[in-house]
Amino acid sequence: MRQFTFLFFIGIIIISISSCRTDFEAIPSSGKLKFSKDTIYLDTVFSTISSSTYTLKIYNQSKNDINIPSIKLGKGLNSKYRMTVDGMQGNHGKSFDNVNLLAKDSIYIFIETTAESTDANPTDFLYTDQILFDGGANLQKVELVTLIQDAVFLYPKKQTDGTTETLPVGDKKIYGFFLDENDPVNGNELHFTNQKPYVIYGYAAVPSGKTVTFDPGSRVHFHAESGLLLSSNATLKINGIASTTEKLENEVIFEGDRLEPDFSNVPGQWGAIWLTDGSTNHKIDHLTIKNATIGLLIDNNNGSTVQIKNTQIYDCTNYGILAQTAKINGENLVINNAGLAGLACTYGGSYKFTHCTFNNNWSSSSQVAVIVNNYYIGATPEVKDLSLATFNNCIIYGSYSNEMLLSKKTGSLFEYQFNNCLLKFSDFSSNSLYQFDTDPTHYNAIIRNKDPKFLKVEFNKLNIDDTSAAFAKGNATYLLPMDILGNVRTLPPDLGAYQNKAFPK
Structure with a gap:
């Protein structure tokens, strides 16, 4: 009876250890990731003022656990964007190595930017970059676009x-x-x-x-x-x-x-x-x-x-x-x-x-x-x-x-x-x-x-x-001859600030 109890206790420990494993066998990403968006528009920001945080979701729709060798910004450490990937800060928010993604699962990337008007394209005031996933034949990209206003x-x-x-x-x-x-x-x-x-x-x-x-x-x-x-x-x-x-x-x-x-x-x-x-x-x-x-x-x-x-x-x-x-x-x-x-x-x-x-x-x-x-x-x-x-x-x-x-x-x-x-x-x-x-x-x-x-x-x-x-x-x-939009009022005038106008059906 004592031997049975000991073996039962050892079995429980083995099951507990195996169930608490945080590593898993993953195969390399094959360039078939799916994304919630193919372009992230970070809307308009003022020069030197940080943007809001925007979200990108990455999906692994395969039946296999995968490893993404790298996730990085195209402009590297010089990029005015910054990211967190699955809660990780990576290399100053610019690059991340060996990111694991479970089968039929997803992870979040959060993106922000702080840029100056001089960083933007002088013709359209857009500052752009890309998030690059993997490389070579498996390279996938998500575009980043921000309009920078000088002020x-x-x-x-x-x-x-x-x-x-x-x-x-x-x-x-x-x-x-x-x-x-x-x-x-x-x-x-x-x-x-x-x-x-x-x-x-x-x-x-x-x-x-x-x-x-x-x-x-x-x-x-x-x-x-x-x-x-x-x-x-x-x-x-x-x-x-x-x-x-x-x-x-x-x-x-x-x-x-x-x-x-x-x-x-x-x-x-x-x-x-x-x-x-x-x-x-x-x-x-x-x-x-x-x-x-x-x-x-x-x-x-x-x-x-x-x-x-x-x-x-x-x-x-x-x-x-x-x-x-x-x-x-x-x-x-x-x-x-x-x-x-x-x-x-x-x-x-x-x-x-x-x-x-x-x-x-x-x-x-x-x-x-x-x-x-x-x-x-x-x-x-x-x-x-x-x-x-x-x-x-x-x-x-x-x-x-x-x-x-x-x-x-x-x-x-x-x-x-x-x-x-x-x-x-x-x-x-x-x-x-x-x-x-x-x-x-x-x-x-x-x-x-x-x-x-x-x-x-x-x-x-x-x-x-x-x-x-x-x-x-x-x-x-x-009567005020013009309404708030500069439209001529007719007689008798309408009440309020607006002269009536037919709405699009």
Whole structure:
């Protein structure tokens, strides 16, 4: 019995050892690997900024375990690409020897790049390489392609004491810097042209008494937690003009610095455009803001009116526009999707919006398209006069039953009026602020809960056609002759920022 127990124990050990083997008999690869892609496009990256990580899957469809003698980049150690193969780093991410692949199995290769514009082909700005599998008669290749954009980089600089430049904001300091009109490298940083895109790290501040100007077609990309700040007595001039193609070649565009298509509609990639208390005389025309935390943060602007025309603001984590005791005149303005509100006119102020489209389909029960109030909630609630809040020929819509919130506290003015507007609002009951049918002082020709039939809300296309409830429902008294795209409006005009157009079937 003792001998049987001993032999049984030895057998278990032998079985355990054989089952834990990590090596296997493999035959050399015969050049019949299969790949998930034959070309990896790493999308567009800025010079010197690392790309996202892209994936290639390699399949062994044979019945045999195989050994791949080598996997390497065609440009070797000089390649600007780098890889990991099945979790291995290899030789600086450039080459790998004797990679085993089980029968009917697969492994992953992860690819990244960091390249400069000087590395790219000067005619098409493409940087290319290949992943080479094996060699000789068994050689197989996967192409690598990346578009490299040269850019002007703006960021806080190191001080002589070794610290990094910061900006004073109240009693705090934030990561940022002042734009310099005589910068020794970039020249006039207060003039943004369309020659190259700009990439901003931290908050770029416009000094007091200075004006920052953006030419038609200029492109500005903000890194995470970055933005633009207008100091007291500083001025913002956005000089975009109507474009003739969907590339928006004449639009000024503010967005994040992640250029991959997967990031095109991801909210909260950067901070805000902050028009601080005391900044003045801002004029914004044909600007597109995408994927910010707050698109435009507008404080009391020294009593001057912020002119916003032909502007689009999309996919902001908190607000498209957050105004506090501000003065705004908005024309042909489109705001779509924000975590809290597309437009928030708070703590009083004066606001007039004509032919604007405010929509919110954010997946949160707390979202609305438009908020208007006359107070600020702090340690001690404060009220300010809302001297004007007028909406003419506008659309206020979204995915929830009530897309407009009016809220007032006594002790200050609360003047508001909606003329010829399409509103998404179901429950108004006895609240005196929402008497759409019986309060002509505040509401005239209101259409409620009728579908504007936007083209593709999920792609920020809020165009309408002649089947829309907003079609020909505007009042000519408030007519803007051109819509946001430069199309001539007919009479009676459509509501919102877009003149109707037939959609492709």
